[in-house]
Amino acid sequence: MHCLRRWGGLMVLLASLFSGLAAARAQVELPELTPVRFSGDQKEVRLPADVDDLVVAAGGRYLILKLEAIRHLIVFDTVKAEIIKYLPLPSRGCFFAAGARCLVVLSPEKKTIERWDLTTFKREQVVPVPFPEKVVQMAMGHASPGPLVFLVSAGTNNQSCKFMDPNTLQLLELQQFIEPEKAVEETDSRRSRLMSRRREEQSIPKYLKSIHPSANGQLVATDYCMMMVTGTSVGYRLNRNSGLPDAAGNLLYAPKSVYSVGQDQSSVLSEWGIPYPAVQPGLFFVLHTRNRNMNAPQSGIVLRIANYPKLLFPLGKVNTELSIKRDDFKVPEEKRFTFIPDAKLLIQVPNVADKLILHKADLEAMLKNSQDDYAYVTSIPPNTAALGQTYQHQLTVNSSRKVKFELTNAPEQMTISDSGLISWKVPNEFSSPVVPVEVQLEMESALKTKYAFLINISKIVVDMAQNKELAAAMRDKARQERMQESNDKRLQLMLAKLKESGPRAKQLAENNALGYLRRLEADENRKQSAPVLRTWRDVSGNELDAQMLEVFAGRVKLKSNSSGEYDIPLNELSAVDQKYIREITAAAREAQKKTKAAESLAFSPHLQMRQVYAGLQRSLQELRGRFISARSRSREGEPLLSWRVQLLRYNGGGDLYKLFRHDEPWDSEYNKRLIPLMPAYYRTPNSKVDEGKTNLQVVSGEHCLFKDSGSVGLTEVTDELGQTVMLVEVPDKLAVEWTRPDDWEFTSEAAIKDLFGFHPDGFFALFADGAVNFISSENSLSDISRAFKRDDGGKVELK
Numbered sequence: 001m002h003c004l005r006r007w008g009g010l011m012v013l014l015a016s017l018f019s020g021l022a023a024a025r026a027q028v029e030l031p032e033l034t035p036v037r038f039s040g041d042q043k044e045v046r047l048p049a050d051v052d053d054l055v056v057a058a059g060g061r062y063l064i065l066k067l068e069a070i071r072h073l074i075v076f077d078t079v080k081a082e083i084i085k086y087l088p089l090p091s092r093g094c095f096f097a098a099g100a101r102c103l104v105v106l107s108p109e110k111k112t113i114e115r116w117d118l119t120t121f122k123r124e125q126v127v128p129v130p131f132p133e134k135v136v137q138m139a140m141g142h143a144s145p146g147p148l149v150f151l152v153s154a155g156t157n158n159q160s161c162k163f164m165d166p167n168t169l170q171l172l173e174l175q176q177f178i179e180p181e182k183a184v185e186e187t188d189s190r191r192s193r194l195m196s197r198r199r200e201e202q203s204i205p206k207y208l209k210s211i212h213p214s215a216n217g218q219l220v221a222t223d224y225c226m227m228m229v230t231g232t233s234v235g236y237r238l239n240r241n242s243g244l245p246d247a248a249g250n251l252l253y254a255p256k257s258v259y260s261v262g263q264d265q266s267s268v269l270s271e272w273g274i275p276y277p278a279v280q281p282g283l284f285f286v287l288h289t290r291n292r293n294m295n296a297p298q299s300g301i302v303l304r305i306a307n308y309p310k311l312l313f314p315l316g317k318v319n320t321e322l323s324i325k326r327d328d329f330k331v332p333e334e335k336r337f338t339f340i341p342d343a344k345l346l347i348q349v350p351n352v353a354d355k356l357i358l359h360k361a362d363l364e365a366m367l368k369n370s371q372d373d374y375a376y377v378t379s380i381p382p383n384t385a386a387l388g389q390t391y392q393h394q395l396t397v398n399s400s401r402k403v404k405f406e407l408t409n410a411p412e413q414m415t416i417s418d419s420g421l422i423s424w425k426v427p428n429e430f431s432s433p434v435v436p437v438e439v440q441l442e443m444e445s446a447l448k449t450k451y452a453f454l455i456n457i458s459k460i461v462v463d464m465a466q467n468k469e470l471a472a473a474m475r476d477k478a479r480q481e482r483m484q485e486s487n488d489k490r491l492q493l494m495l496a497k498l499k500e501s502g503p504r505a506k507q508l509a510e511n512n513a514l515g516y517l518r519r520l521e522a523d524e525n526r527k528q529s530a531p532v533l534r535t536w537r538d539v540s541g542n543e544l545d546a547q548m549l550e551v552f553a554g555r556v557k558l559k560s561n562s563s564g565e566y567d568i569p570l571n572e573l574s575a576v577d578q579k580y581i582r583e584i585t586a587a588a589r590e591a592q593k594k595t596k597a598a599e600s601l602a603f604s605p606h607l608q609m610r611q612v613y614a615g616l617q618r619s620l621q622e623l624r625g626r627f628i629s630a631r632s633r634s635r636e637g638e639p640l641l642s643w644r645v646q647l648l649r650y651n652g653g654g655d656l657y658k659l660f661r662h663d664e665p666w667d668s669e670y671n672k673r674l675i676p677l678m679p680a681y682y683r684t685p686n687s688k689v690d691e692g693k694t695n696l697q698v699v700s701g702e703h704c705l706f707k708d709s710g711s712v713g714l715t716e717v718t719d720e721l722g723q724t725v726m727l728v729e730v731p732d733k734l735a736v737e738w739t740r741p742d743d744w745e746f747t748s749e750a751a752i753k754d755l756f757g758f759h760p761d762g763f764f765a766l767f768a769d770g771a772v773n774f775i776s777s778e779n780s781l782s783d784i785s786r787a788f789k790r791d792d793g794g795k796v797e798l799k
Helices: 002-007 010-014 022-026 189-200 363-370 458-529 575-600 606-622 643-649 654-658 671-677 749-755 781-787
Strands: 042-046 053-057 062-067 072-077 082-088 095-098 102-107 112-117 123-128 134-139 148-153 159-165 175-178 219-221 225-229 233-238 251-254 257-260 265-268 274-277 283-288 300-305 313-315 337-340 345-348 355-360 375-377 390-394 397-399 403-409 421-425 434-443 448-457 533-537 543-552 555-560 564-569 631-633 639-642 696-700 725-729 762-767 772-776
Touching: 053 095, 062 095, 095 134, 102 134, 251 274, 283 337, 300 363, 313 363, 375 434, 375 448, 397 434, 458 606, 458 654, 458 671, 533 575, 543 564, 543 575, 606 643, 606 696, 606 725, 606 762, 606 772, 631 643, 639 643, 643 654, 749 781
Parallel strands: 175 233
Antiparallel strands: 042 355, 053 062, 062 072, 072 082, 095 102, 102 112, 112 123, 134 148, 148 159, 219 225, 225 233, 251 257, 257 265, 274 283, 283 300, 300 313, 337 345, 345 355, 375 397, 390 421, 403 434, 434 448, 533 543, 543 555, 555 564, 631 639, 696 725, 725 762, 762 772
């Protein structure tokens, strides 16, 4: 029993491995895998479009490739070396995973999950996605009946896993617990107590980046931890190691090392390159590329056997550089090469991803030709046993000579036959949750190697999982209470600061906005009054390069830089120059007329719109020619705050802007306290809405200056700025809280009718050149709609 105690707390987590799904896994029947047949050592298979992603299915018999360009999955038979099926995707951006018997497809757009049978290749079932979180990744062991694993995001820094039975497409409610850190003997009693408390208070990770299941689905490797999955529980081991699991879930392959899950230790690879597990157990390959590592001795693929560092079998004709160099290559690095030993095949996806390159890879023949001794286990022992029942497993070994088996670490009464049949009658009374088993394989040449695995006593592990889950829940509750108390104190401090400085920040924002407007208008007046240098001609054909100073009483005053000023009768200028003068004077009178008309109308929002325009102009400059986004968003894409809040940064309201919590929505417990602090320029004279609501809204739409997601650049605006509306005053019924990320959306001509009724015969609009005009209801809806578009290419004269 010493050997059992020696594994201690480390085995608690591994005890959860493979319990609930053992019966189902024992019944898994995989399609036959035979050596691939084609002439020569290589073959290229052309595809109808570029590969975006791929998964192994049915234990390596199939590759399922996603071709987003044609919105299909294709099934590639690794034995026949050809495409055998095209399966349609329900939408773009789908996730997919495959196991021993089925293929599962999730559509984020349609929010559905489909299951396809890998024997008939027919769709069997479609169900709604049973959870609200955003899916980041999904995966399943390619030789397993499940479970299906989803990596989902529930908000900022909160990504976790959900598990589903692929046979029923129902979520599995698995108990979760965490393996305590292994105790290390400490001479300092105070440090010993500290480390003991740290081990007890470890929590289940809240942010995972990626998931990689083993072929049998029993281990899921992530970047922060490993998950041991059974039919009833998920055990987490926090570790410093990450990598890709082998088919049996016993090893993790990482750059320059191989990590043993059972022994919790790494062994260093003796060669350059990145190791990747093979589709079947016991084998792996190492990828060499000089593009990634100039110190690498060569480029290529080297086939390897686990635990045999001196046996190296290079595939010389594999050009690995073809799959490395392109930066925009969508296929993940770990999927660009797939080694299927039973099919004696290596499949490569090159940078130009519209084809597959097949390489014959007969490692068995290479081993025989090498004259070296070897032995490795190709079977996966059942990892669960029940009290009072008999456990049996026949080891399958690929070896160069006859092998002698010996149990070097095993429980009492466990035996192994000369043929490698392991038998154990599990006692009714047994205390250890996990039994480590170590088998020595000795060949006639006296060469020895060892194979180790774990047997989980399911009932003991379930009981421990429940106890650990309860303790973890209590710790988590206490932690949440402490966090809530801390957040409440922080909120009270911020509310006190808001009460003290909020009104002052609001007043400062209003004063600065008015100051910015005055500076903007002064600058506009200077530009308008600045004389334009051009070439003038009189009726006799004489020319003069000069600037026009004024036109008055039928005479034109011109100023030449070289010869001074001239006072010329208008009728003595050429017909072209006379037409030019009439056009610019008429345009000036019309602009002045419109401005005075807008200002003189009762309840005109001219001043408020112009103050908003001053801020928008500053934002356009600081954002390098891009209009401000209609709304800020969280990392998950959820709308948070309106552009009206973002504009404070550019309109002199920086102090008010800093009072907001920009990672929270507009109506959070804190942010909603800032609604009453709306600057006065967001409230129009004719408005009768509640405090904190505004009638000023940008025009949002696919072809407008603002859109639902992202921002619009000036290069996307092909119409004249003076022809394009950016902001409107909406009726009170459409008014919203000024911080709310909601605006008037231009969806059709019929939607324009909603803008009428607030003022007699029309509505006010701010154009992109800064002009505030009253758009009359006498205009047709078609003409008005053209003014809302930034790129319709037409010119419209509105009344």
